Amino acid sequence: xxxxxxxxxxxxxxxxxxxxxxxxxxxxxxxxxxxxxxxxxxxxxxxxxxxxxxxxxxxxxxxxxxxxxxxxxxxxxxxxxxxxxxxxxxxxxxxxxxxxxxxxxxxxxxxxxxxxxxxxxxxxxxxxxxxxxxxxxxxxxxxxxxxxxxxxxxxxx
Ligand code: FES
Numbered sequence: 001x002x003x004x005x006x007x008x009x010x011x012x013x014x015x016x017x018x019x020x021x022x023x024x025x026x027x028x029x030x031x032x033x034x035x036x037x038x039x040x041x042x043x044x045x046x047x048x049x050x051x052x053x054x055x056x057x058x059x060x061x062x063x064x065x066x067x068x069x070x071x072x073x074x075x076x077x078x079x080x081x082x083x084x085x086x087x088x089x090x091x092x093x094x095x096x097x098x099x100x101x102x103x104x105x106x107x108x109x110x111x112x113x114x115x116x117x118x119x120x121x122x123x124x125x126x127x128x129x130x131x132x133x134x135x136x137x138x139x140x141x142x143x144x145x146x147x148x149x150x151x152x153x154x155x156x157x
Contacts, residue, residue, distance in 0.1 A: 004100060006099075007099035012069070014068070020072065026047070029048075030046075037105065040063030040064065042116050043116070044120060052126065057075045067113065094111055
């Protein structure tokens with residue numbers, strides 16, 4: 001019980017004072033999506049370093065404590081990760097880092113940021129050739145419409 005209370009406090013802390021909140025001026029990946037059950041939205045911007053690892057990340061959106069805390073923790077988690085490592089992140093990782101039991105509705109809230117991140121990462125096409133400029137549009141895809149990628153399906157299992 002003490003352990004559960006500790007995790008609830010941890011989630012509330014991230015909700016009240018989210019880490020990495022805001023947007024990036026020139027992101028390599030930028031994606032946003034909504035939780036179709038409630039209409040809440042999250043946008044995630046990612047800047048990559050020369051090795052293709054996450055150099056900086058921001059999120060912005062509105063939603064419940066679980067969705068916002070999950071986005072805050074997720075953005076902390078992915079700093080320094082490669083895109084392949086991000087693709088490996090799963091529903092189980094999110095449940096583990098939140099540390100509380102989640103029913104199906106709350107699970108959707110918790111997974112919203114991972115869905116957004118995965119959709120942006122899967123849509124990202126690295127620039128070609130040395131010194132090629134990276135366009136922020138390259139990582140942008142709108143999954144609010146038909147043609148959802150594998151992440152959308154995976155996260156809503
Ligand atoms: Fe909307 Fe949780 S109630 S994301």
